[in-house]
Amino acid sequence: MKIKKTFSTLILLPILCLIPISTSFSKVEIEVKNDPKSVSVYEWFTKLQSPSGLVATREGKEGICFVYDQALAVYLFLLFDDIERAEKVLNFFNTRYQEQIEKGHFIGFVDMYFSTGASGATYRAGGPNAWLLNAINEYTYRTGKKTYLPLATTLADWLIELQAIDGGMMGGHHPHLHFISTEHNADAYAALKNFYFLTSKPIYAEKAEEFKNWLLEVAYIPSDKRFGNGKNDINYALDTSSWTVLALGKEVEHVLDIAETVAQCSQYYEFKNCNVEGFDFGGPYWDTPYPDKDAVWFEGTAQMIIAYQAVGNEEKANHFLNEIEKCLTESTYHPGTFGLPYASNAGTPAYGGWQMTNNPLCASSSAWYVFAKARFNPFNFKGELLHNFKEFPWPPKDINPVEYVKKQFKPTVDDFEGTQAQISTSYPLDQVESQHCIFNHNIEFNQTARGKKALRLLFIPRNITDARGEFISEEIYNFEKEDGPPVILTTSSQPESITDDDERVFKKVPQTEEIKTEKNKSKESLALFSRKFLTPQDWKDSNNLNFYLKHDNSTNFFFLRLKDAKGKTWVSEPIALVGKGWKQHKLDINKTNLSKNEITEIGFGLRSGSPTMESVIYLDEITLN
16 A cells, blocks of 8 residues: 555644533543443552653652653543642642753753652653643643644644654754664644644644654655664664554554564563553564564553554454453552552563563553553544544534645745754754854844744854964853853954844953974864754755845855764865855856765864954854755
C-alpha cells in the first residue's frame, strides 16, 4: 500500500471558549470507571503520587518520575474524573515553568525528575514535552479551565523551535540529541494538532502538518511498507507501527501488518504462571533491524490494542486485551491494587542498553492497559478513536468553519520568524568567536528586507598597536546578554559607541596567563557568528544559498563559512560592504568541497579592512533553492 501524499483538512475554530464544560465522559469511559480491574489500577496510581504531585514511574523506593509517565497519569486520573490529582501533577510543571520564566526563558522540562521534585536528568527531549502538552490539551478540554494555557502555549512554541530545515522535529534541547525520531514527531504532530483545536491559531496546524509530512516523506520506508525509527535509521521499534496509526489514522493502517510479522510472540510470565501472547519492543539491532521476539512488552501490546481499535479490528483488539489482562499482578507494596510490569520477562536490551523487566509494576504498562479497556486514544483529541470522532461542543453551530490550507514547507535556514529564543535553540548552540574585536548579534524588528525580523550584527574591530608595531595588552571582559550564554571577548576598553539598545553588561574578569602571554601577529580582526545544527542538514538538492544583506558602507568584509560532518570547511569570497540599502546575494554551494548532505554548521563572519571601521549590518531571509 502506497501512502498518499495528502493532508488532513483542519477546521479553524474560534479562540477557546472559557465556559464550563461538562466533565461527563463517554459511555465506554463510564464503563471503565465501573470496571473492578481498571479501578484497582487507578487505586494503585493514587498510591504512587508523592506530595510533590509527581507519580512514580515504578513502584518501590527509587522515586524516579519520567515526564512521559506524568502525562499518562494525568490522562488516567481524568478518565476516573479525578481532577484534583491530575492538577497536582500539572501544578508541579506549572511551578517549574514559572521558575524558568523568572530566570530568563523556557528551555523545556528534563526527561526525568525525582519524587521530591529534584531534577534527575539533563536531557530535555522533545517527545516527553509533547506528551505533557497533549495531557494539558486533554485537561483543558475536559474541564474548560485555562489554568495551564500559558504553559501549553510555551510548550507548543518550544516544540516548533526544535524543527530542523527538513521539516522534522529534532530530538530536543541538548547537544547530544542529534537525532530526528519517528516516535517524537508523532508525539509533536498530535500535540500541536490538538492544541490548534483549542486555540485556532494556524501556526500550530501548519507545524503539525509539517511534522506529519516529515513522517510520511522521510521516516517512511516504502520498500518495507513501514516507518523506520527516524531519519537515517532503518531499525524498527513497535511504536513506529502503533503510535503512527494512533496519530495519523487509517491512512497508515497497513504498518500494523509488519508488527505482526516481526514483533508478535509468546512468552512465559512467571508471576501469574501463564503464557502470554503479545508484541516485543525491539532488539539490540546488531544483525537485523527487527525485534528478537524474546519478551512480550505489555505497554507496547496495549498500544497495539488501541491501534486495532482505532482501525476497527475488534477481533485482534479483544484477543490481545484478554492476553495482557490475565497478567494483571497484585502490588507488592500496595496490597489490593494491581498493575503490570514492563514485560513478561527480561528480554535482550534494546539499543544495547534499555532492558525491559518483569518486576516491579510500572506506570506506563498499567496506564496503557486502562486506556485499552476505555478505548481511549491519547493521540487523538478527547481520546476518542479515529473512526468514531465526534464534534466538539463548541463553537456554536451558527459559526461558519474556515478551511485551513497547508503551506508547502520552505527549505529555510533561518527566516527569523520564530521567537527570539530561536537564535539559540532552533538549531541550538550559537557561538561567537572573536579576536581583537567586539561582535554581537540580536534580533531586529525595524530593519528588515522581506520578513518581520532580521539579524543585526555589530562589529567593532580592535587592532591597536604601539609605536613599535606590537599589539597592546588588552583587558578581558565577560560579555553577558539575555539571548544566549556568556562569551569571552577581548577589548582595549569599553567602547562608547555601544548603546543602551544593545543591552550589554560588561564585567571585568581576571586575565588568564595564557591570554596575557599570547601575541597575535595578525594584522586584521575577525568575528564569526556560527549556527550549529543539532543534526546534519541535507542540502544536496539545493544549488544556491540566498540571503539579503544591508550594511553601512564600511571598509570591512562579510563572508560565509560552512562546515560538514567530516570537519571540512568552506569559506566564501569576501563581500565588500560598499554602498547602502538591502541587496540580495546568491552563493553557489555546488562549488564547495563539502558533503552537501552533511552540513553541520553555517557561520556569518566579518573581517576588518583598512582603515579599521565599525560596522552594523543586517541579515535577512537566508534560504536554500
